[in-house]
Amino acid sequence: MDYFSGYISNLIEQLSSLPGIGTKTAQRLAFYIVSQPEDKARHLAESILEARKNVRYCKECCTLTDAEKCPICSNPRRDKHTIMVVETPRDLAAYEKTGKYEGVYHVLHGAISPMLGIGPDDIRLKELMTRLAGDVNEVIIATNSSLEGETTAMYISKLIKPTGIKVTRIASGVPVGGDLENIDEVTLLRALEGRTQL
């Protein structure tokens, strides 16, 4: 890309190293950024630096935050006796958006994946077990419904069962608004197995 200039090419290269951003998107973003007023570009650059500098793991739930405890763990109205286990802070965000979950979270930062060489020690499982020594009524496992997510869910439930704490798994089934004819067989079977009485 020597047909732009060094600085713009460098910005395009930096942007295209971000996940899911290809060269074309990076170009679009770079030209947008350099066409904006200088203080808008500065705000963006500063927000990157500040977020990176101040980021840390919540000492309770291990989500990414900028204080010792994240806003959810430090909220006295959240039910600390119910812990939902998720893979990433983005999954936490997804459940928060429902506005209905009142418990707290535990962010694993990944899932067990023998194929990728990610074992139980590579995710924040030890921290979860430490929390269970406290007063916990239920652990809701909300890892993804993928092979890795299911493996992780199985592993965690086996780990927790001996402690006598209730372990549940979020339901798998037909998405709301989903058209049955377009849904894969595995999901259809799961939905059948998980049927509830009306």
Place this chain on the structure above:
Amino acid sequence: MDYFSGYISNLIEQLSSLPGIGTKTAQRLAFYIVSQPEDKARHLAESILEARKNVRYCKECCTLTDAEKCPICSNPRRDKHTIMVVETPRDLAAYEKTGKYEGVYHVLHGAISPMLGIGPDDIRLKELMTRLAGDVNEVIIATNSSLEGETTAMYISKLIKPTGIKVTRIASGVPVGGDLENIDEVTLLRALEGRTQL
């Protein structure tokens, strides 16, 4: 998004103000950025600041660059007698990628759009006309094949014709590898009108 922290929420907000970046993508990018080593985040922030600070319009072709003349206009091997008129620096990049065009460019930074209130004075047309006072053999109009692009092409060709300089328009037709049955009628008609003898 008060369930993250101030700094992360701020970064997500800044990122989602970029074109084509929604909240979910912004979240994904933000968490990626804060999970990276600190110097990677700094490189990204610095490349934004430097690109913005050093950006300017090439005094010849008006593309965005960081020197008085862009790398293409200052390349002595490029044919300065042929000017390709494009709407944006990204269109320039698209033609450069072919590696076959040896002339220079002129970047309009937009297209005439009565609907959006963009007139001939709002794009870099005056600069193009000034260049034509020099020794130019051909002006190739490569604006988009949209309503605005076609309007702009028509306007420019009418403007240049009196000077006697040859004005051409890039061909409109069926894309290479395109399946005829999936192509819209207007394009099919254009391809028919533009047929060449074999």
